[in-house]
Amino acid sequence: MTLSDEVRIALDGKWRHVREQSRTELAAMELAYDLDLDIDAARERTLRQLHGLVPTGVPAAGFRTEHGGGGDPGMAVTGIEMLAQFDLSLMVKAGVQWGLFGGAVENLGTERHRDLIPRLIELDLVGCYAMTEIGHGSNVQHLETTATYDAETQEFVVDSPTPSATKDYIGNAAAHATVAAVYAQLVTRGENHGVHCFLVPIRDDQGQVLEGVEVGDDRHKGGLGGVDNGRLAFHQVRIPRVNLLNKYGDVAEDGTYSSPIDDVNRRFFSMLGTLVRGRISVGGSALAAAEVALSIAGRYALQRRQFGQEGEPEVLLADYRLHQRRLLPLLARSYAYRFAQNQQVSRMDRLQRATEPDAQQQRELEGRAAGLKAIMTWHASRAINESREMCGGAGYLAENRLTVLRGDIDVFTTFEGDNHVMLQLLSKELLTSYAKEVGGLDPFGMVRFVAETVADTVRERTAASQLIQRLIDAAPAGGDAHDLLDRGTQLSLFEDREQHLIETAARRLQRAAKAKGEEAFRIFNDAQDHLIRCGRAHVDRVVLEAFTAGIARCEDEEAADLLRQVCTVYALSVIEDDLAWFMAHNRISDQRAKAVTQLLNEQLAELRPHLLTLVEGLGVPEETLGAAMLLKQ
């Protein structure tokens, strides 16, 4: 086994068998997007490919065995991520059908909707997921579509009261779906019980749009040409009472509303909580796309020469310091996020297999998934963009794939909600845990309390936490710049920054809790960039810990050593990016700070000889990269 095999095994994680299977099966399917197809042909092609996925078992994996599924949530997410390495249109269409639509039926429906699951797995039933409205992107709780119960006919009347209530950007809506999972305000007996999800037939078997349903086509987008995104408006559309996905709220024949969760907010967030797998898939898929782009740029840097000394062969791009600074930190981040992603997929898998999932762990997973989704999709955008630039004019040709990836990945930063909203969600969750612990204490008491206990509330008790504490405890004291190479020092800097940001944010927002209306909004709004920082710092810390834990699990010593170098580059590059904060808050002295860039540069030079190993370790086989320029030489 080569070193790159060992690295890849560490990175592949627990569902390595799924990755290996996908690498073979998907490579045989010729999935590369064809830009010569017109919009209709491209959509039909992607639908055909979707049918081709059914026999792989990946679609079924996401559903529980008692519903005819494979009962392997980890496999479902890993399978989606692998699709993303081949074709993001197909990944999105699969995510819409089996993840969002199928997920809604399974997680929000009850016994009476179970028969649909085998049909939707097999694509006998193609659905869409009609949540987002034109006027209400991230603010789902206040969407306008209504579903009003009519006890006389035992039907719900689904209606879009205004143009801004139109559902938009809905995958599968423009052409292929026959049914929509529609989020609407449930109204019965004149009372609004908040957002619920309803199955609304939108096309008949011949594909004709049903009466009262108005379908629009979003047509061309920045990418994802194989996905038929569209608009849906409903004009007094009647559906049977039983089409309500009634797990979290039901309406009896006579119109009586009932729910296992009394509080309307808590009910709403419980429903949304079922979406966590989608969020994890979106982040993981973006990361997979970044892995493809960095594999292309990494290999190009090892074959492309430019400039050099008179009379000598030109210098490889990979040997320029600047190119190392552009490429290697992104590669290190990809490694880091992969370990974090694998960790969260494992946790999600464990929770979703449990009969009684722990509510606290569920909430933590949701918050973290939101944060990782934001950071990983931004990383993907940046990595793909930089990869394109690193390949110059050649990178701009579609035949070298980077621009296709770029166009496709663009929307991932606002999929599942704008990334800034995602980070605020995470911060809110962090502050909520925090507030629970510190609630009711006066400011001075709080500071004391914080000093004593926040370390524990911030750092969860992961399997690796003892290791991490040991590393922190072993960190050398004192001000030598080389301390920054010490993992314990890095871990403690990351943890300390997060704590400080959360504590100070909490203090600012406590004032808002006592204020009213305008004033409360002003306090919150003033702190908004602070909250975003909390979320980022949390993700950085979680990622560094996941990387550290991943290295500890790596059984090959040589691979572990290389991963340690990569981890150091990751940590230093995060520190360099936020150096002003560490300096202004006296965490890093001016003297040490000056050395950070030099330290990082040295680490990059040490990593340079391993570039090919690291690219191979990403696990995207060269023959599936689909970049013409790499084949030419």
Place this chain on the structure above:
Amino acid sequence: MTLSDEVRIALDGKWRHVREQSRTELAAMELAYDLDLDIDAARERTLRQLHGLVPTGVPAAGFRTEHGGGGDPGMAVTGIEMLAQFDLSLMVKAGVQWGLFGGAVENLGTERHRDLIPRLIELDLVGCYAMTEIGHGSNVQHLETTATYDAETQEFVVDSPTPSATKDYIGNAAAHATVAAVYAQLVTRGENHGVHCFLVPIRDDQGQVLEGVEVGDDRHKGGLGGVDNGRLAFHQVRIPRVNLLNKYGDVAEDGTYSSPIDDVNRRFFSMLGTLVRGRISVGGSALAAAEVALSIAGRYALQRRQFGQEGEPEVLLADYRLHQRRLLPLLARSYAYRFAQNQQVSRMDRLQRATEPDAQQQRELEGRAAGLKAIMTWHASRAINESREMCGGAGYLAENRLTVLRGDIDVFTTFEGDNHVMLQLLSKELLTSYAKEVGGLDPFGMVRFVAETVADTVRERTAASQLIQRLIDAAPAGGDAHDLLDRGTQLSLFEDREQHLIETAARRLQRAAKAKGEEAFRIFNDAQDHLIRCGRAHVDRVVLEAFTAGIARCEDEEAADLLRQVCTVYALSVIEDDLAWFMAHNRISDQRAKAVTQLLNEQLAELRPHLLTLVEGLGVPEETLGAAMLLKQ
């Protein structure tokens, strides 16, 4: 006249009449790119549009009156920038034909090539500009194509000896050009005299490719679908001796080489120097595209509401602090770069009208154009990307234009050479001026010398320099954070950072001057990121000075006040981005540094009420934005 009119007038600059004319004429041409066209139809459409531009006089403006042109270089560049506000494919195709191809004929040719100019202005002759080779993107000096003189037939034999010598990414090559301006190593009597430019016919009047010419098609790209980029390889293609564009080097009938410039390096850079207008156009066009994107995102932020307090209308995006932080600094940068761009267009215009242009000013212009091109194209990429994100799912629909802009602008960061190469070019130029002044002094002497005189070498004697010096002299001393709002303080921070970076880079590279081979490369390579920083810092300083000078020229007091606020946001946002450097080098104390973000946030809140004025001031009329979502509400 409204305030936004006054602001727009200040921003429009000297060629405001050209902008006003283009706004009307181009709006009437229906230029928006049509994604439903296949690749051939899209190219033909853009060619037709190109013909539509001829009567506007903009194409002729770039050529000297004695050659049948309009003799207005400033108008030529401004006209190209305005095209970029409407359709970047058309802008690129115009730039290839009249800027690059036409520019080569006019600036590298002599009397014997003059007859071609009226023909190429009228599109009676369509050409392409065959410089870049697959194996040699930015390293033009070492391209492989040869043009070997055969005295027997008085012909040059043009040849691509290897596949990597193939010209690639050449606009107009795949379909429309009948002649190529080909850069090749000129060989006569067995001696290589370096790169020269030759006119090589590639198609006959019927569009058939000529013998010995091999044409490839680059097909789909990340954007710019209206431009027919292609590949050209030459197999012993014979052209008449007079097809050499012979201004900087000629071959007599008997094969004798002669040139007005003896030194081969200096000759090469003199030829490249004629390209400065292209570089200025690329940067300015990218800026124009950013203006469109920010106009769309800015207007969207003023109509789109999301979240808010229970029972109240939702809050406008523009009222969120985070949205202000995302949008307003980009808007401020666009304003700042516009002033800098206008300034450099004026200088270019003056130099290119002169009969004996000042060589030193020419070199300065070239260096600065390279740096501004890098910074402005990156800014455009970022601004368009962020604008897309700020518009969420709607931003991803092609009908809202942002993704089309994004795809088109992507390649601008590597047009005319990779941006990092551009910044190194600038830094080299800065260090060369520096080295001339300090050459030969010992290190201690140098430091003294630096302290006394570098201020003058760094800061050119612009018309505004007295004003700038006055502002710097009036800057308050001492450590109060509010100093950072003082323009003099900002100017002096920017200037001081640049000086420090150049001095320290010079000291590092002086060691390389004495070293040899490997060791010299290592020293240079180690300093590469330092050099890039020099270039960036120089551009930041030049931009702030141009903004300051632009405000001084603004005659409307209210508009000038608003521009001052925008300038402050620009300066603070640059300082915030490089805060770690200012702290580590004791330019800003930890205490003051902590206040920077808060100061910037306050400035953003003060700018918020003027958002619509600032968007309107960009001068992209609402009806030409071409974003469907803005018309819906």
